[in-house]
Amino acid sequence: MFHTKKKTRLPYLLVAPVIILLFLFSYLPFPYTLYLSVNETKPITGELQFVGWNNFKRLLKNGDFWESLGNTGYYVIVTTVVVIVLGVIVALILNSKIKGTSVYMSILFVPWIVSDVVAGFCWKWLFHPDFGLLNAIFEPVGIRASNLLTKPQYAMLCLILVTVWKQLAYSAILLLAGLQNVSNDLLEAAKLDGCNGWQSFWRITFPIFSPILLVTVLLDMINFISQSGLGLVLTGGGPLRKTTTLALYLYDEAFDNFKLTNASAISMALAVLNIFVVCIYFYANKKSREKVE
Amino acid sequence: MRRKSPKKMMVGAGKQAVMVLVSLFMLLPLVWGLITSFKPQSKIFLYPPQIFSELTLDNYIQAFQREGLGRHLVSTVGLAVTSTVIGILFATFAAYIFSRYNFRGRTFCTTFVVLPMLIPGLVNLIPLFSVYSKMGLLDNFFGLVLLYLPGILPFSIMVLQNYLRAVPFTLEEAAMIDGCSRWQILTKIILPVIIPGVIAVAMIGFVNIWNEFIITLIFTSGRGLRTVTLSLFYMVNANNVNYGVVCAVAFVNIIPVLVIFLLFRKQFINSMIDGAIKG
Numbered sequence: 071m072f073h074t075k076k077k078t079r080l081p082y083l084l085v086a087p088v089i090i091l092l093f094l095f096s097y098l099p100f101p102y103t104l105y106l107s108v109n110e111t112k113p114i115t116g117e118l119q120f121v122g123w124n125n126f127k128r129l130l131k132n133g134d135f136w137e138s139l140g141n142t143g144y145y146v147i148v149t150t151v152v153v154i155v156l157g158v159i160v161a162l163i164l165n166s167k168i169k170g171t172s173v174y175m176s177i178l179f180v181p182w183i184v185s186d187v188v189a190g191f192c193w194k195w196l197f198h199p200d201f202g203l204l205n206a207i208f209e210p211v212g213i214r215a216s217n218l219l220t221k222p223q224y225a226m227l228c229l230i231l232v233t234v235w236k237q238l239a240y241s242a243i244l245l246l247a248g249l250q251n252v253s254n255d256l257l258e259a260a261k262l263d264g265c266n267g268w269q270s271f272w273r274i275t276f277p278i279f280s281p282i283l284l285v286t287v288l289l290d291m292i293n294f295i296s297q298s299g300l301g302l303v304l305t306g307g308g309p310l311r312k313t314t315t316l317a318l319y320l321y322d323e324a325f326d327n328f329k330l331t332n333a334s335a336i337s338m339a340l341a342v343l344n345i346f347v348v349c350i351y352f353y354a355n356k357k358s359r360e361k362v363e
Numbered sequence: 364m365r366r367k368s369p370k371k372m373m374v375g376a377g378k379q380a381v382m383v384l385v386s387l388f389m390l391l392p393l394v395w396g397l398i399t400s401f402k403p404q405s406k407i408f409l410y411p412p413q414i415f416s417e418l419t420l421d422n423y424i425q426a427f428q429r430e431g432l433g434r435h436l437v438s439t440v441g442l443a444v445t446s447t448v449i450g451i452l453f454a455t456f457a458a459y460i461f462s463r464y465n466f467r468g469r470t471f472c473t474t475f476v477v478l479p480m481l482i483p484g485l486v487n488l489i490p491l492f493s494v495y496s497k498m499g500l501l502d503n504f505f506g507l508v509l510l511y512l513p514g515i516l517p518f519s520i521m522v523l524q525n526y527l528r529a530v531p532f533t534l535e536e537a538a539m540i541d542g543c544s545r546w547q548i549l550t551k552i553i554l555p556v557i558i559p560g561v562i563a564v565a566m567i568g569f570v571n572i573w574n575e576f577i578i579t580l581i582f583t584s585g586r587g588l589r590t591v592t593l594s595l596f597y598m599v600n601a602n603n604v605n606y607g608v609v610c611a612v613a614f615v616n617i618i619p620v621l622v623i624f625l626l627f628r629k630q631f632i633n634s635m636i637d638g639a640i641k642g
Contacts, residue, residue: 096479185574296483
């Protein structure tokens with residue numbers, strides 16, 4: 071480390087652009103959102119008027135809010151569970167060094183690198199009610215697959231499917247990195263001592279791998295809590311608000327209806343949810359690094 | 364050669380089967396879109412859908428002639444390159460200082476860079492939108508660049524710090540004792556080691572901005588500045604979706620991102636892991 075005993079301004083000068091940018095665009099907005107959430111916009115003049123907790127009180131009585139909160143919970147939990155289960159399976163297979171690993175890895179990442187718009191659109195086209203390819207594939211089995219996106223009871227499942235499709239690579243690769251922390255020598259030694267596959271997985275691999283598993287679960291949850299692009303393209307929150315998550319509700323109120331004060335109140339709920347999970351992530355990430363070192 | 368036991372071969376085949384299924388699932392939507400983009404208008408709306416039909420470039424020609432794809436490509440490249448260059452320059456400075464200098468306020472600064480993760484980006488966009496519209500900054504090129512930067516800075520700094528940790532400080536001390544200047548240390552020792560990292564975060568930043576559409580959607584009016592991804596969003600949400608042309612635009616949108624990924628796959632994936640679990 072260079073110690074700056076001499077009064078040099080160099081470190082400050084070089085760090086300043088980042089600090090200033092983040093201050094203006096990541097820190098300053100939040101107090102302003104908080105301020106907006108306790109105000110109301112007067113109809114004609116557009117001036118702000120202090121109304122205290124009114125926006126929040128109204129929100130708590132609003133069925134749409136509770137529904138979107140419920141949708142967020144459902145979406146985040148189911149998507150995370152599916153992504154993690156599939157991710158562990160894929161990571162275990164890739165970790166066993168089968169043929170074609172690098173090809174599979176590239177293919178896995180293709181959905182992850184394309185834009186949410188491309189992803190949402192391609193799936194929308196597959197689900198097209200009249201000309202969708204999924205109809206043709208599943209018709210022999212007796213499923214009208216293409217109606218799923220427009221049916222209230224199935225739309226969320228479609229959104230979850232598309233999210234899993236897009237995010238699987240991210241989770242799988244982090245989980246694979248976790249599995250690679252387990253040294254082969256250790257597993258060889260266990261084998262010599264007479265451990266079978268299951269025993270060495272649960273007794274050796276899992277304890278070393280579990281901190282990364284937890285971190286991956288939390289990162290997935292953080293991603294899904296504020297996910298809005300896919301929903302916006304695929305369903306736009308419909309049918310019958312069944313896929314309107316908190317993030318989409320916030321987007322609609324702020325940038326379609328331009329009710330910025332109301333949207334600010336909604337965004338507090340989203341922020342609280344996010345802060346809660348991110349704090350656990352910070353803690354878990356620190357723990358997992360300590361364990362590896 | 365040792366023969367594998369039948370049980371082992373079964374397990375191996377099972378693993379391959381799972382991976383083939385997963386790969387098909389991953390590729391199906393995009394490949395179907397690609398096929399559609401080369402179909403003539405009359406063959407797109409058929410049921411049951413035809414996988415093989417005559418090929419045409421009509422959709423691509425229309426995308427460039429009627430949808431202004433060329434113009435959107437130019438503005439997307441401009442926005443993405445400008446933001447990436449500025450972002451990576453600032454991030455490299457910061458990462459270098461954080462990992463090499465012990466100055467007052469260092470812990471404060473490193474924490475300051477990580478904490479923005481607490482607040483979802485969408486939440487910050489509300490007040491920023493209100494300020495931008497009052498200041499007449501909507502549809503402004505540099506206004507957008509400033510909005511993209513916070514999205515790539517913290518991640519890039521974290522990844523670059525990781526690369527810098529790989530250079531032992533004793534190496535620099537030795538060079539200093541041998542009479543190297545700080546500038547020589549920077550160019551001869553530090554840069555060669557972190558160049559792969561710089562390339563990786565630059566590529567990831569570029570891809571992120573290339574794919575971004577929510578910020579661009581909110582902070583543009585739709586009449587002026589438009590990126591390819593945003594124009595795709597408008598096309599998908601139009602009343603009459605021309606699926607052939609939209610598929611063509613989607614593929615023009617994917618190609619640069621796909622090429623970058625395939626070229627820098629290893630650095631791309633490693634940096635992603637660094638940013639998420641090592642930071």
